[in-house]
Amino acid sequence: MQLEIHSVLPSYFDESKKKLSEIWGKELLFTKGEFIKIVAPSGSGKTSFIHFLYGMRKDYSGAISFNGKNIAGYTPQDFADCRKNNMSIIFQDMRLFPKQTVFENIEIKRQLHPFHPAEKISEMAERLGIGEKLRSKCETCSYGEQQRVSIIRSLMQPFDFLLMDEPFSHLDDNNAQKAMELILEESRRREAAIIFANLERVDFFPFTRLLHL
Amino acid sequence: MSVSFKIIKPLLQSGSGRLSRWFSFIGMGIGVLLLLCSIQMFINIRQLLKGNTARKNGFDYIAVTKKVTNESMGQTEKNLFTGFDIADLRSKSFVEDVAPLVATDFKLDLSGGTILPFSTDLFLESIRPDFLDTLPPDFEWHEGKNEIPIIVSSDFLEVFNVFAPAYGYSQISRETASGIPVTITCYGAGGIKEDFTAKIVAFTDRINSTLAPLSFIEWANLKFGGQQATHYSRLYIKTKDANDPALLNFLDQKGFEVNKEKTRFGRVKQIMQAVISGLGLFGLVVVILAFLLLSFYLRLVIAKSKENLQLLLALGYAPKWLGQRIVGQMVPVYIFIILLALLTAQMLQYFFHHTVMNDQPGLSSIVSINVIGVAWAVFFLSLFANYRLLKKMLYDLH
Numbered sequence: 001m002q003l004e005i006h007s008v009l010p011s012y013f014d015e016s017k018k019k020l021s022e023i024w025g026k027e028l029l030f031t032k033g034e035f036i037k038i039v040a041p042s043g044s045g046k047t048s049f050i051h052f053l054y055g056m057r058k059d060y061s062g063a064i065s066f067n068g069k070n071i072a073g074y075t076p077q078d079f080a081d082c083r084k085n086n087m088s089i090i091f092q093d094m095r096l097f098p099k100q101t102v103f104e105n106i107e108i109k110r111q112l113h114p115f116h117p118a119e120k121i122s123e124m125a126e127r128l129g130i131g132e133k134l135r136s137k138c139e140t141c142s143y144g145e146q147q148r149v150s151i152i153r154s155l156m157q158p159f160d161f162l163l164m165d166e167p168f169s170h171l172d173d174n175n176a177q178k179a180m181e182l183i184l185e186e187s188r189r190r191e192a193a194i195i196f197a198n199l200e201r202v203d204f205f206p207f208t209r210l211l212h213l
Numbered sequence: 214m215s216v217s218f219k220i221i222k223p224l225l226q227s228g229s230g231r232l233s234r235w236f237s238f239i240g241m242g243i244g245v246l247l248l249l250c251s252i253q254m255f256i257n258i259r260q261l262l263k264g265n266t267a268r269k270n271g272f273d274y275i276a277v278t279k280k281v282t283n284e285s286m287g288q289t290e291k292n293l294f295t296g297f298d299i300a301d302l303r304s305k306s307f308v309e310d311v312a313p314l315v316a317t318d319f320k321l322d323l324s325g326g327t328i329l330p331f332s333t334d335l336f337l338e339s340i341r342p343d344f345l346d347t348l349p350p351d352f353e354w355h356e357g358k359n360e361i362p363i364i365v366s367s368d369f370l371e372v373f374n375v376f377a378p379a380y381g382y383s384q385i386s387r388e389t390a391s392g393i394p395v396t397i398t399c400y401g402a403g404g405i406k407e408d409f410t411a412k413i414v415a416f417t418d419r420i421n422s423t424l425a426p427l428s429f430i431e432w433a434n435l436k437f438g439g440q441q442a443t444h445y446s447r448l449y450i451k452t453k454d455a456n457d458p459a460l461l462n463f464l465d466q467k468g469f470e471v472n473k474e475k476t477r478f479g480r481v482k483q484i485m486q487a488v489i490s491g492l493g494l495f496g497l498v499v500v501i502l503a504f505l506l507l508s509f510y511l512r513l514v515i516a517k518s519k520e521n522l523q524l525l526l527a528l529g530y531a532p533k534w535l536g537q538r539i540v541g542q543m544v545p546v547y548i549f550i551i552l553l554a555l556l557t558a559q560m561l562q563y564f565f566h567h568t569v570m571n572d573q574p575g576l577s578s579i580v581s582i583n584v585i586g587v588a589w590a591v592f593f594l595s596l597f598a599n600y601r602l603l604k605k606m607l608y609d610l611h
Contacts, residue, residue, distance in 0.1 A: 056527060076532045076611040083529030095524055097224060104220055111216050112529050157529070 001160040003030040008062035038197040040213035050165040088159040090167040094150040098139035110156035143170040218538040224521040237506035245554040247496025273455035277469040293444035307460045312341040313445035318438035320400040339430040354429040362414040364424040401437030532607035
């Protein structure tokens with residue numbers, strides 16, 4: 001399982017962006033088991049890059065291949081299969097169903113391809129300090145709580161790559177560390193790669209490769 | 214483990230679209246009912262009109278003549294059919310076969326002897342044996358044979374029995390008439406004259422004439438008339454349906470006259486079919502409008518739930534699965550609509566057969582299998598159309 005990046009550049013960036021970046025316009029290969037840290041200041045295209053990898057946006061030049069197949073040729077069904085079995089994501093903006101409960105939000109993802117039994121939802125929620133919120137609607141939760149729901153949701157499925165876009169932006173250091181521990185534990189269990197994009201370095205992420213966007 | 218739609222369903226918002234959904238369901242029910250009733254009435258009319266003509270092996274036989282008008286009076290050739298007319302008729306898809314009634318082209322008379330003390334001028338005709346409804350084995354003649362077997366229209370015997378008492382003749386039964394030998398005298402050019410003994414071998418309900426074997430007519434026309442007949446005053450048409458509007462229109466257009474009794478229902482059928490076709494068409498339009506309304510409803514649901522659906526797709530839900538599940542929600546409603554429409558059509562058919570038609574044989578109290586087939590075709594078509602529409606919209610959201 002590997003992700004190949006061939007000279008990718010967002011269509012709204014000019015060529016000069018390639019000079020300073022270690023990602024834009026470069027040839028990169030991400031494999032299972034790697035922990036990749038991407039440090040990116042605001043406006044450098046961090047979220048765009050994560051969305052390109054996840055197939056949610058196509059406004060770039062170059063190519064991204066998953067297991068040797070260019071994702072530009074993926075059908076909606078191919079993306080559905082990939083997102084169900086191989087690739088998981090923690091969105092910067094959480095993207096939860098506001099009218100659904102915390103439990104329902106996580107279960108919607110879990111039932112698609114259960115890696116864990118339903119009981120694991122409560123266990124993870126307790127561990128991250130949102131056990132009492134399971135029956136609350138997401139719209140009533142704070143950003144910090146919503147971010148933890150989004151993290152637990154991403155860990156419910158099997159995956160080879162976990163994409164994280166500023167996953168701790170609303171968490172204090174203590175909660176962020178707890179969440180990081182859970183993420184590392186789950187990723188190691190799957191021997192999966194983590195691609196972690198953030199504004200600055202996070203000390204408690206044991207990266208194997210550091211890239212500046 | 215199968216993925217449950219139950220947890221997904223609340224994410225699809227219908228909101229104010231519920232009203233348009235119910236309107237489209239009601240419209241669909243009415244449209245399907247109209248469609249089914251029209252098809253059933255179409256079938257009823259076809260079945261009702263089947264039994265009104267003399268059928269043999271599933272075919273109708275009708276006689277046609279050329280209309281004698283004031284202009285064509287006296288111009289015999291204009292009032293007769295030629296080989297061209299026969300070929301023209303035969304080429305039509307609604308005509309199975311055509312045979313002319315070959316008539317005698319000379320003078321002859323018939324006398325009854327002592328049992329039937331009357332004599333009358335007569336004509337004999339003949340037609341290909343396969344056009345006869347009754348063909349006795351002794352209906353044949355060869356040169357040198359004095360006895361001619363003849364087939365007489367049942368109507369002639371009926372007419373004789375009506376006027377016989379007034380002339381002091383005794384009325385006679387079919388059996389007696391068959392046993393009475395009569396004398397036919399043929400008169401030819403140059404004063405030649407020959408007597409034959411004729412014997413009624415059968416009665417026909419189909420052909421209004423006195424028929425002799427074709428071999429006799431051809432021989433006698435040559436001997437007494439001096440030539441073979443090339444023009445015919447009457448033709449018999451063999452057709453699958455004497456009430457076929459295409460056949461009747463063609464005959465009208467050609468100015469051919471046809472037995473009105475046998476095709477009377479055809480005119481009614483034409484009008485009825487037009488009315489019912491109109492009704493069926495209206496039903497179809499209502500069904501299409503209901504489909505459109507339903508597609509607006511689906512578009513509304515997708516538009517209102519756009520963000521939720523986009524997130525579901527982003528999480529890994531397949532558009533195909535979502536499309537199937539959303540359409541799957543409509544299956545019970547569609548089944549209910551179709552079954553209700555079928556049940557109503559069945560009740561109306563029972564009422565029509567039992568009360569309006571007084572249980573007429575040939576009609577059924579149960580709706581036709583074709584109607585049931587159309588009902589289910591509408592069901593599957595609507596599911597398929599909805600699924601295609603949804604799948605396309607979900608692909609566009611991706």
